[in-house]
Amino acid sequence: MSIPVEVKILDQKLIVRTEEDEEYAKKAADYTNDKIQEIRDNTKVASKLDIALLAAMNIAGEYIKTRDRLLKLESKTNRLVEFIDAKVLYTASKIDPHTERQNKADQGATKVRSEA
Secondary structure (H helix, E strand, C coil): CCEEEEEEECCEEEEEEECCCHHHHHHHHHHHHHHHHHHHHHCCCCCHHHHHHHHHHHHHHHHHHHHHHHHHHHHHHHHHHHHHHHHHHHHHHHCCHHHHHHHHHHHHHHHHHHHC
């Protein structure tokens, strides 16, 4: 269920609806205002529309870079999981169940003798 939240962006009050909580909407507005302030500090653009558009472009650029990094990390993670799975299967295929049982029995006998 979406809730209405009042925020202020570029000195203008807005009512936004969010599926998240009020804090989330306010953090998003604060982030947007920070980007707007960066534009104001670093350019000579005076129009509020131009400032808003430049801030939107900067935020979109950050989003695209972050999404691309996430996709690369997911791909790398999947390759690592496949590598580990292959190593586990290879190692498991090399274990002779009869030898493994005998080794465990031998280890148990050694423990009993050392405790006596």
